[in-house]
Amino acid sequence: MVWSPLFRCVVRPGGDRSWRVGHDQIDKFLEFAHGRARPATVRAYAHDLTVFFSIVEKDPVEVTSRDVLSFVNAQQRPRPGAENIVRISDGGAGLSASTIRHRLAAVSSFYGYLVVRGEVAANPVPRGLPTRKSRHRDRGTVPLVRGVRRLPRILEPIEVETLMAALRTERDRAIVQAMLLGGLRRCEVLGLRLEDLRLGEWRVFIAEGKGGHQRLVPVSQTFFATVARYLNDERPAQASTDRVFVALKGRTRGGPLSAEGLDEMLANARARAGLTHGTCHELRHTCFTRLREGGMAIEALQAQAGHRSIASTRIYLHLGADWLAGEYKRAAEAIEAQAAVGAAR
Numbered sequence: 001m002v003w004s005p006l007f008r009c010v011v012r013p014g015g016d017r018s019w020r021v022g023h024d025q026i027d028k029f030l031e032f033a034h035g036r037a038r039p040a041t042v043r044a045y046a047h048d049l050t051v052f053f054s055i056v057e058k059d060p061v062e063v064t065s066r067d068v069l070s071f072v073n074a075q076q077r078p079r080p081g082a083e084n085i086v087r088i089s090d091g092g093a094g095l096s097a098s099t100i101r102h103r104l105a106a107v108s109s110f111y112g113y114l115v116v117r118g119e120v121a122a123n124p125v126p127r128g129l130p131t132r133k134s135r136h137r138d139r140g141t142v143p144l145v146r147g148v149r150r151l152p153r154i155l156e157p158i159e160v161e162t163l164m165a166a167l168r169t170e171r172d173r174a175i176v177q178a179m180l181l182g183g184l185r186r187c188e189v190l191g192l193r194l195e196d197l198r199l200g201e202w203r204v205f206i207a208e209g210k211g212g213h214q215r216l217v218p219v220s221q222t223f224f225a226t227v228a229r230y231l232n233d234e235r236p237a238q239a240s241t242d243r244v245f246v247a248l249k250g251r252t253r254g255g256p257l258s259a260e261g262l263d264e265m266l267a268n269a270r271a272r273a274g275l276t277h278g279t280c281h282e283l284r285h286t287c288f289t290r291l292r293e294g295g296m297a298i299e300a301l302q303a304q305a306g307h308r309s310i311a312s313t314r315i316y317l318h319l320g321a322d323w324l325a326g327e328y329k330r331a332a333e334a335i336e337a338q339a340a341v342g343a344a345r
Contacts (some may be wrong), residue, residue, distance in 0.1 A: 003059070007050040009043075019046035022054070026061050029113045038111070038185070038212065044064040048106035060114065065124045068107070075100045075340035152285035155278055160286070166273035172265055174246060178204075178227055179283035182219035183291075183304055186280040190257060198222060198277060209306045217304050292316040 006022040018034055019042055021026050022172060026049055031290075033042045053060070055074050056067045075095045108125040115123055155163065160180065168171045178184045182204065191208040198205060203218045227244070239246050239254040247253050262280070270278050288301055294306075302313040 005053045006051040007047055019043050019051050021046055025114065025119065026110065029110050032113060048103040049110060052107050061120055063124050064127055068125050078210060079124045095211060114248060153277055153282050154286040154289050155282060159275055162273040163269060163275060163278055166269045169234055169248065170226055171234055171245060174223060174226040174230050175262065176283060177223040179280055180287050181223050182217060183284050183287040185264060185284060186259060190245065190259060190262060191241045194244055197227065197244065206306065213306060215306050288316050
């Protein structure tokens with residue numbers, strides 16, 4: 001191996017961050033991605049490519065499909081010291097299928113870039129493994145890494161009450177309510193600016209949604225009441241940013257609240273509440289599950305969530321506690337009624 005991957009952040013003169021790995025081709029790809037992808041995506045690309053080339057130990061132009069398959073095998077092996085630990089969800093011992101697929105997607109994107117530039121002849125990441133049938137008739141494949149579809153975990157009403165009681169500031173309560181009552185993502189909460197609060201409409205403008213998409217969504221008046229108390233009583237008057245949520249103490253007081261700060265706040269609240277779950281994403285899932293249980297149409301739920309495809313929203317059809325039982329009961333009663341009519345003839 002002629003180089004050693006080094007994952008690092010470079011701060012530009014204007015304060016903008018970019019990510020580097022230490023190889024000319026990869027760094028040019030990251031620079032290219034910087035102009036068309038979200039910062040978190042570019043950071044993930046850099047990290048995943050660092051992991052890949054640290055394991056493969058080859059120059060990018062020398063990598064083959066065999067190397068990619070070896071990487072997959074290495075990722076699926078149990079970590080040293082954890083050979084007897086398996087996941088309940090799929091019985092695996094190494095990294096989860098979703099993590100491996102995420103890393104392969106980064107590698108595939110990088111090689112797609114090299115193919116377009118004419119620096120490699122083909123993408124070494126296989127699209128999938130050919131089935132026995134496909135060798136003779138069609139070109140169907142099975143996934144290179146088979147994923148496990150899991151239903152998102154949500155909080156029960158009593159758990160929500162316990163978590164809310166464990167929060168110590170109006171700022172923290174407003175943050176949790178934005179996710180729990182409006183379904184906002186963590187990055188969307190942190191990205192809210194004062195001008196994004198549409199007080200007279202009880203809506204918030206999401207200027208930096210996933211994929212850069214914008215939307216205007218309604219949120220409960222309870223959230224706006226909590227935000228008002230936070231702005232009046234807790235937010236520093238000399239805050240250095242127009243972001244709604246800022247740090248309330250320490251060296252960064254008055255500056256934008258960071259993702260790490262939000263995660264730490266929520267983790268501490270969960271610990272005080274005695275909860276083992278309740279992440280930002282689970283709060284968002286809880287919101288949409290309750291809205292669906294309340295009768296919200298799936299199309300409206302899609303707009304609220306900011307899903308580009310309704311396929312991402314359909315999972316909430318199945319999360320209501322009594323949804324499946326109710327659907328089965330209605331269908332079974334209809335079948336039995338038809339059978340009774342036929343028997344009476």
